[in-house]
Amino acid sequence: MIYFSQVLNKKVLTEDGIEVGKLDDLVFLSKEAPIVTKLLIKTKNKKRLVSIDFLVKITKEIFIKKNYEETSLADNELYILRNLLDKQIIDITGNKVVRVNDVVLQKEKNQWYVLGVDVGVLGILRRLGLSELGEKVMGILKIRLSSQFLSWAEIQPLELSRGEVRLKKEEKKLKKLRPEDLADYLEETGLSNIQKIIPLLNKNMAAKVIADLNINYQIGLFQRMTPKKAVSILELIDSDEVVDILFFLSKKRREAILSLLSKEKQKEVKYLLSVHKSGEIGDYLSLEYLLVSSSKTVLEVKNLIKKETTDFYFLPYIYVVNEKKQLIGVFSLHELLLQEDTTFVYKFMNQNLITIYLTTPVDIALRKMIKYKLSALPVIDKEKKFLGILTFDDLSEKLYERIFK
Amino acid sequence: MIYQKSFMKGFLNKFKWRFLIFLSVLGPGIITAVADNDAGGLATYTVAASLYGMASRFLIPIETMILLVTQEIGARIALVTRKGLGDLIRERYGVKISFLIFVLYFITNQGVVIQNVTGLKAAFELFGLNWRFFLITTCLLLIVFVIFFDYKKIQRIFLLIVFFYISYIISAFLSKPNWLEAVKESFVWPTKINIFDLTFWFSRIAVLGTTITAWGQFFVHSYIIDKRLEVRHLKYERLEVYLGAFIINFFSWMMAVAVTYTIFIHNIKVDDGFKAALAIKPLAGEAAFLFFALGLFAASILGLTIVPLATAYVFSEILGFEGSLNASFTKGKISYGFFVLQILIGLIVALFPNTSLFKLTLYVDFLNGAMLPIIFYFLVKFSEDEEIMGKYTNSGFSRLLVRGLVVVISLLVILTFFGKILGLA
DSSP: EEEEHHTTTOEEEETTTTTEEEEEEEEOSSSSSSSSEEEEESSSSEEEEEEEEEEEESSSSSSEOTTTOOOOOOTEEEEEHHHTSSSEEEEETTTTTEEEEEEEEEEEEEEEEEEEOOOOOHHHHHTOOHHHHHHHHHHTTTOOOOOEEGGGGGGGEESSSSSSOOSSSSGGGGGGHHHHHHHHHHHHHHHHHHHHHHGSSSSSHHHHHHHOOOHHHHHHHHHHHHHHHHHHHHHTTTTTHHHHHHHHHOHHHHHHHHHHHOOOHHHHHHHHHHHHHHHHHHHOOOOOOOEEEEOOBBHHHHHHHHHHOTTTTTOOOEEOOOOOOOOEEEEEEHHHHHHHOOOOOOHHHHSSSOOOTSSOOHHHHHHHHTTTTOOOEEOOOOTBEEEEEHHHHHHHHHHHHHOOO | OOHHHHHHHHHHHHHHHHHHHHHHSSHHHHHHHHSSSSSSHHHHHHHHHHHHGGGGTTTTHHHHHHHHHHHHHHHHHHHHOOOOOOHHHHHHHHHHHHHHHHHHHHHHHHHHHHHHHHHHHHHHTTTTTTTHHHHHHHHHHHHHHHHHHHHHHHHHHHHHHHHHHHHHHHEEEEEEEEEHHHHHHIIIOOOOOTTTOOHHHHHHHHHHHSOHHHHHHHHHHHHHHHHHOOOGHHHHHHHHHHHHHHHHHHHHHHHHHHEEEIIIIHHHHHHOOOOHHHHHHHHHHHHHHHHHHHHOOOHHHHHHHHHHHHHHHHOOOOOOOOOTSSSOTTTTTHHHHHHHHHHHHHHHHSSSSOEEEEEHHHHHHHHHHHHHHHHHHHHHHHHHOOOGGGOOOOOEEHHHHHHHHHHHHHHHHOOOOHHHHOOOO
């Protein structure tokens, strides 16, 4: 086992002792077993990438075969110095972002591997050449310094925009993280990094992560995607979120994306875009609701829920409408479960409705939710026609901003 | 008519909205700029104004511009990368270089902290208070307050202290200045002194050197990240940085007025803020004296909180520890530790009765001067790197302007130091 910091900048010689240059970086394959594949050697005039097959041995100096040849970077290869050392990574088991203080390499069966990274204080002291002194001082203070080692399986590099790397395969490790957390970590890095990480996720995860990113990053990402690619991701995101994103794109781009969306999604999005202009409520309007008629039985409603709401995020209430789509009643899931399967909806639905309009100020809507302890309010128009719902969930972000920012 | 009304309403709403966003970004630019006029800065301004009157603020628009340009780059890099300057140096230049910079930075800031503790001591003495008791209490209170209050409360207090700087304006008015002459001397051409006097120019550059500080460059950066601002705030944050640069030069101009029309016109020589305040008393009355002392108090408190905080931020950025004002004490104890350490060292030094502020200022200015070219080098490098900045890189004219300014400031700062060694200022 050796530390990368110990080999960095070592002299590189050929077998017969002719100086080639200094070791500038190592390249490894970013996969389950991260094999070191190439050496980047800084010679007098340029940097040369040499395959590790030409490596003879690492002692005080690094020796390579004299008939070495230059090669180029392949897909899924990362640099240690440019993408890992001193950079921020995700500690997947600890679920946080940490900084790499050193990289640990190991030789096994004639191959070099990236074993993992050191994120502890000792790593820094070692690189400053102060590890012994540090241990002595801390020994007097009775504090034990230890290396904090994370194995390759536990980490995910975040800094991928340097060194022209191309990652193509899906990164299974990232599945262990919640999309919300990953979005937070990504926001700590720049847009160019996010662009490199998103393709490493499967489509579903990518959609969730993008939905959780802050609007500035969302816009940045979709401005750079082809409409086709954008659509494949947008299809998986909630319509109200899609509208927020589309709203900030250029008209031409918006139209191109809209025309490629599935018919159903297109309808929802166009509708939401049209209410977007009529008041602040429009910005938060959600189309994740279930409408039933008052003549349905409890069992029928239950079956409807099973059939229609599989992709719902949240279903607090079920709304009752007449043939003209006018709102006439509401009941909660709890109320539904308390009824016998044969009971008709009109027998137990609440007719005393708390509603809002698109023009209602958000403050008032919020006050109504709190006063009547409702987690969602139905939005209707002047003819009492049902338009959509406003959920506390969607407002909570606004609320948070008001309290803490 | 109706159309017009709704148009007006729309316009006003838009304006209101923009103003609200502006208020929400308020903080980093103004606080950093104002804190640049800390106790040490005040001493330099006072001495310069007592020697050269309003000519000490000659070319003040250029000074404002230099501060504005340098702070703007820092703010922009912070907004785009969401990383501190410390983070970036560590990532691009490795442990050794960043550690070396931190050591230099720590020492420089420690000097500045000592200046500010001494300034605070002087303020208490001017108020006729038991300075030992008040100095120790204030320092301890500051520590408790930064550790246990969250970011939002701390920022409110910072902004409140900025208001105390208004006392310099009152103090300037009380000195019954000749405003027209003051404007002519500083904005047009100085007539009261010999402009070809080399020592005048050394003093003038020293004043510039106290306005642009090493810690200020790091602090504006870290503070923006702690405030969680984003690239969409760039327009507003820029405005805030500009406003900060303007405000601070306005305050320093007023400070110079207060000194010029009391001490300078009576030909009295002073060598620090304490003696200046004492000299003002018989010339402009008790009130002017008190307001001047109040200004010194505010400047010292602000410097004393922000500079050690700037140290703690950079420490945590370079070594990768938790270093946010929102962090609890247990979570951020290492970086809070640096904050406490710097104040305590400052306090101990100031408790020795014969600490010479004069010599200290000399060394601090030298270190600051030595650090500035290095920091500017990084700032220019990062701001021109497309990999880091994307479409927000410096380019074309602004690139030339920034490079030019950086070279000029670096040369000037080094020049002042030699001037000081040779006893020219």
